[in-house]
Amino acid sequence: MEKRDRVNIAVAKAVAELLAKTAEELGMTQYALANQILSVGLELVRMGYSPSQIREVALFYKIMTELESLPVPGRLMDRMIVEVASVDAEAVYRAWCDAGKMLAAYIKAVFGDLEKAVELAPYLAKVIPAKRFDVKAQGGNFQLDAVGVGYSIESVQATARAVQCLLEEVGYEVKEVVTAPGVLRVSAAKK
Template identity: 55%
Template sequence: MSVKRDRVNIAVAREVAEELGNVAESLGMTQFALANDILTVGLEAVKAGYRVSQIRELLQFYKLMVELEIVPIPGRLLDSIVAEHYRKDKEGALKVWCEAGRMLGSYLRATFGGLEEVSQLVPYLAKIVPAKRFELKVSKGEAVLEIVGVGYSLEAVEVNAAAAKCLFDSYGYEVVEQVTAPGILVVKAREREAK
């Protein structure tokens, strides 16, 4: 016995309705069921205080986490692991983090484009990463990355600096100035001149 659900028509742009139909068909769902699920989840997120633009960026960040196999870990635990690795094998720790920065840079470049486009994502990412301040300013071939709360130890800041250097390198930028202190990282980079 099927239960008849009350239905109400709502208007959407033609392209949205067509895409809804295509996606529903590919998932083996009715348009009603898919639209109902999407609206239910979206409304829950909006009622929880998220703006639609934030929801979109959270989805992008989640996709990034899945594709790069990022594992959530408590900040203090990560800091402790990093500090121990750094004390035992400084060069090895810096190399691992450099490779991670280069990989992230390659992914961001392929997915979002230039550093200017990536800098547009930073306000959303800053709400997710465990830092008190996380800013990336890009203008006229120069970039400044400022992070406050980047780690509890100087070792954590140093490995993050290595990651930032290699991320910038993957974009064709050279680090020209770097400031590190416990919990503080400032990296200034300049676009390399073409040879």
């Protein structure tokens, strides 16, 4: 059996305690868990990710997995929306409304309310393909300003419908919706 060299490193007490607890829960030694975490983390940092980006990507992946989302190229999704909308626009808007309601249920179950969920917007904004994605929910008011949310007006209107249905499901009244190709603005207030 090969002897591995070990080096002691210092970490904050809270980190050491969490490491010990997590290692025990996973049935691993602290050495094995710390070694795995550091190996993966360092590999990602060497690939050009900052520690905060690693967290953002992991959080985005967790949410997308829990919502059973599939990665689809934006132009393909846009084309599919345009094609289906040319035959039955209401079917597109119903489907996107259902998606908004599903996301609202997820927000209620995981975060409790919209304001807590919106705290994640800065992390998600860095990994979604929109050029600008500003979301605020404070004091019962909601504001979404996004640029680059679709190539066609049909795509933006479908996204707008999803946002409207999400907001209604979490107890907000939509006050304003502005759509243009690639641009979406939604304002709402808590009922």
